[in-house]
Amino acid sequence: MSPLKIITRDAPTGPVLEITGDLDYTTASELRNLLTTLTLQPDQRLVLDLAGMTFCDSSGITALIAARNHAHSARADVALAAVPTPTLRVLRMVGLDQIFPLHPDSHAATQP
């Protein structure tokens, strides 16, 4: 298991959260707590860069949904970048691939 690390950076499209490590039952609350401190402007795009994410369980999926809810409540958008294959499989299974805009990497996700 690798510890969760979240780095926030600003792109022209809005904040990018680089999520590294395991997003699971024990760590998902870190992302959810961070979201509550994140201010989004209308029409900004919150990008979750998952390139460094090593594991994601159902609690992690819930945190991703919480991120989407947070963005939408600020009338902002949300996107996932570089979703690892196992997580992509889960997203497809539960139909979330239709809900989250998916991008191959954070560069593509932050294009206006």
Place this chain on the structure above:
Amino acid sequence: MCRTGQEPGPHDADSEHDEKTSTAAFAALLEDSVEELYENAPCGYPSTLMDGTIAKINTTLLDWLGLEGEAVVGRMRFTDLLTVGGKLYHETHFAPLLRMQGEVRGIALEVKQADGGRIPVLVSSVVKHGSGGEPLLIRTTVFDARDRRAYEQELLRARRAAEEARKQAEADRARLQDALAVLQQSLLPATLPPVPEMEAAAHYRTASPDRLGGDCYDLFPIDGKRFGFFLGDVCGKGPQAAAVTSLTRYTLRAAALHDPDPVSALTTLNKVLHERYTGGDPRYCTVVFGILEPVSATGQVTVRLASGGHPPALILRGDGRADFLPTPGGVLVGVLPAAPFSTATTLLDPGDTMVLYTDGLTEARTGEDRTILFGDEALRDFTAGHAGKSAQAVIQALTGLLDDFGDGLDDDTALLALGVPADGFHPKTTA
């Protein structure tokens, strides 16, 4: 002061006076009166003859006892100062040890006071021998152990209190577990109802006994002909998840009575969950909901189902095939205000069994790393080996598989098998 016979030193009168004062203070510090120390030492000193008769006793001990010296010396034995219990212990342990070893240290006894009170004491004794080695008398020290006894009693009291608290906590825990068990049972049917011309079997396994599960299943009659069924997995664990599970179960049952169309039932559930849980604490579930309708003429059963993000049902055919019944595109229930659900239909022939499961089964760890999982393909291969068997036999095989996973089973797992018996009409159910 004893300067007699000395030449007057080179002191003036003042300095001599100072020296007298400091020497007196020093003498007081030196305890130069041994007698005074003996009488008023902070412990009792009785000395007895070898037969126990008290030969000498100090003021401290007399004060504790409330006795006068004349009443004690030569008239009482040491054991006369002790309580009945103390006397017994002295005769059976203290005195024999003292005779054997010549000394005894730190024995806890109780002495009687003249006013009827008793004082816990710690007694040490040493035999004094004469020049020829013959025992002469017994020297004893008696320490007041009242504070120590109080301290010990406080410790005992604290231990009893801790014991009580532990018992209370155990009782609370047992009661809580009973309550959890009742709640858990309300999430699942106690027994599956008999379905005409079908066999149903189910299994539920919680990953942890004191955690309420988030999986649920049910099988229930809709009208004279049709039965509804569902199997779902609520996100999260514990009481919050159980509350969603309960809401899910009863919403689906009520929705199905109103309109048994699978998509309608899931749409109702989606609306209920989405309205109830929004914002930073999203709650959702994946569900397969379906309707069983027997085709009376052929002995077949039509299955119409809808899925909201749930792993696909497995259809085991009587001829040994095992196939997923794909339901792609259905979204988890409760996330979107209006979610799409995907539908599928199949016909179960005699000998066919449909298996519904939660991802606790497919995501069981089969390697050291938690990314190495059992998986869909392995599940299909495993169940193919049991295709053609009864619903009960399939559930038994899968239960054995769960046993084999051992610690690899991280999540709750629910299993529901609905089969059409191969050799005709066998209404049997097992929960």
